[in-house]
Amino acid sequence: MSSPLIEVVDVHKVYKTGDVEVQALCGVSLAVEPGEFVAIMGASGSGKSTLMNVLGCLDRPTAGRYVLAGREVSHMSKEELAEVRNQVLGFVFQNFNLLTRTSALENVELPLIYRGVRSKDRVRRATAALERVGLAGRFEHTPSQLSGGQQQRVAIARALVGDPKVILADEPTGNLDSKTSRDVMALFQELGQTGMTVVLVTHEADVAEYASRVVVVRDGLIRSDKKQVQRSASEIDLEARSGGML
Ligand code: ADP
Ligand code: MG
Numbered sequence: 001m002s003s004p005l006i007e008v009v010d011v012h013k014v015y016k017t018g019d020v021e022v023q024a025l026c027g028v029s030l031a032v033e034p035g036e037f038v039a040i041m042g043a044s045g046s047g048k049s050t051l052m053n054v055l056g057c058l059d060r061p062t063a064g065r066y067v068l069a070g071r072e073v074s075h076m077s078k079e080e081l082a083e084v085r086n087q088v089l090g091f092v093f094q095n096f097n098l099l100t101r102t103s104a105l106e107n108v109e110l111p112l113i114y115r116g117v118r119s120k121d122r123v124r125r126a127t128a129a130l131e132r133v134g135l136a137g138r139f140e141h142t143p144s145q146l147s148g149g150q151q152q153r154v155a156i157a158r159a160l161v162g163d164p165k166v167i168l169a170d171e172p173t174g175n176l177d178s179k180t181s182r183d184v185m186a187l188f189q190e191l192g193q194t195g196m197t198v199v200l201v202t203h204e205a206d207v208a209e210y211a212s213r214v215v216v217v218r219d220g221l222i223r224s225d226k227k228q229v230q231r232s233a234s235e236i237d238l239e240a241r242s243g244g245m246l
Pocket of ligand 2: 048
């Protein structure tokens, strides 16, 4: 077996607000191998976003270890974390987080600007990323000129453009209707088939069906962790369109 891309060991996260302490993660251990498509499931308040923030190097655990792509990140400074985020991770959010009044192409170029990639290369790579998510012909559109599903595709292109090792997505279909959700999940599944590692948070069981592994979080702990046969996007789509009559 190859070495894990993500390895968290006995991670705890405590939030302090005034005198109140919330134990958001109470000893989570999880290893993700390259190429896995993991869905993290759980009810609201179970600790999913906290775990994603730790995995995404947006927040440091209170205790425990985190090794990402062979690097121990638990004790890194803010600057080092930002660098790791930029090099290793791509993010997709529920509300897309695109710049308004900015074209799809420029939105996708953004991570490359932070990296100091020159304009010509940025345009070439952003163009390729937008084509990869099926948005050729929408380069000059601003977010308000795109549907929700198209906006999320732009966000996925932006996550891909820096050639990350892992895509992290927190409720990426949370603001999409069910048909669009299926299209976006099919895209994640396609990325998984090309070898991309995807870790996705959802509270919807049908969204988790696209993944090859489902991790259930409850009260800051992993309650179950199972590999599954990935259901194909076309199968799920067919079933949904027939109203579950198949
Ligand atoms: P989920 O994403 O599964 O809904 P969260 O990870 O957001 O859950 O939250 C887990 C727990 O931690 C909840 O009880 C929540 O209220 C608490 N929490 C999350 N973020 C913070 C924060 N920044 N400050 C204080 N408490 C927080
Ligand atoms: Mg959440």
